[in-house]
Amino acid sequence: MSDAAQQDIEVSVNGAARRVLRGSSVADLIDALGFRPQQVAVERNKAIVRRPDRAGTLLQDGDQLEVVTFFGGG
Amino acid sequence: MTIVDEPLVLGPHTFTSRLLLGTGKYPDMESMVAALDVSGTQCVTVAVRRMEMGAPAGKTLLDYLPKDRYTLLPNTAGCFDAEHAVRTARLGRELGIGDLVKLEVLADPQTLLPDPVGTLEAAEILVKEGFTVLCYTSDDPVLAKRLEDVGVTSVMPAGAPIGSGQGIQNPNNIRIILERAEVPVIVDAGVGTASDVTFAFELGAEGVLLNTGVALAREPVRMARAMKAAAEAGRDAFLAGRIPKKLYASASSPTSGVIAGE
Numbered sequence: 001m002s003d004a005a006q007q008d009i010e011v012s013v014n015g016a017a018r019r020v021l022r023g024s025s026v027a028d029l030i031d032a033l034g035f036r037p038q039q040v041a042v043e044r045n046k047a048i049v050r051r052p053d054r055a056g057t058l059l060q061d062g063d064q065l066e067v068v069t070f071f072g073g074g
Numbered sequence: 075m076t077i078v079d080e081p082l083v084l085g086p087h088t089f090t091s092r093l094l095l096g097t098g099k100y101p102d103m104e105s106m107v108a109a110l111d112v113s114g115t116q117c118v119t120v121a122v123r124r125m126e127m128g129a130p131a132g133k134t135l136l137d138y139l140p141k142d143r144y145t146l147l148p149n150t151a152g153c154f155d156a157e158h159a160v161r162t163a164r165l166g167r168e169l170g171i172g173d174l175v176k177l178e179v180l181a182d183p184q185t186l187l188p189d190p191v192g193t194l195e196a197a198e199i200l201v202k203e204g205f206t207v208l209c210y211t212s213d214d215p216v217l218a219k220r221l222e223d224v225g226v227t228s229v230m231p232a233g234a235p236i237g238s239g240q241g242i243q244n245p246n247n248i249r250i251i252l253e254r255a256e257v258p259v260i261v262d263a264g265v266g267t268a269s270d271v272t273f274a275f276e277l278g279a280e281g282v283l284l285n286t287g288v289a290l291a292r293e294p295v296r297m298a299r300a301m302k303a304a305a306e307a308g309r310d311a312f313l314a315g316r317i318p319k320k321l322y323a324s325a326s327s328p329t330s331g332v333i334a335g336e
Binding site for chain 2: 013014015016033035036038039040041042043046048050051066067068069070071072073074
């Protein structure tokens, strides 16, 4: 296994597997996905990650993340 | 002479318009924006859904709904158990909109009828977590009371199944709910046309929430205007107090002073 691969961990984002650098935070992930931080809410392993906690919450291998926003609905 | 009405008060929120509109199913964003504008609504429902992965960063719904104009009411549509609905409500709150939630715990995708047990369970949790819970429910007066007992801010009985456009199918149940409720009752779901809205208000509903009836009308903006007028007509008729229904006629013109006949 290469050094680069060893630095990666795998998380699930909205049901899709995604490799991220070990040590990445939730804030890093939102940034990497190109989402506007103010327009999304994040749940990690069924618990909300509050906005002020995003930068300090480091992703762990196997984390299940949901990143949502508002859509039209009734 | 000025004719006044009380505002609709839902927890910390006060609305002068008694129409709540959904934001789904419109042919395009422009017609949604125009329809909401014309309807006069101050409170609009929105759904919480996954961001599309890899989609270009374009406008989102929030860009079309100015915060100073509309209070957003996140729903838990699409949730079929209490836990799922509670998680969705928390995500909606995290989006920074406030503590309002339109709680829906549905039984199955075909009927979209509320699951009474799951609804009650989720309502209790969300109330404890400080949410202002507007609770979608069936037109069952017993369940409506049970929801009120756990502290929901409003009970929102369905007039008919979601998106069915059938109008209020069981006005007697709605009337019983209205008579016994100590929280505002908002008729939610089943509205097909303007007269359905008027009827709901004439029964005494404090508000009406609708989506499909406007969004899928041939002309959504015109229908939005009709719904606004219908809400005002029905509410005024309710407050004015209708005359009792009588079997026989009662002349509107004087019965004396009629000129001589044969």
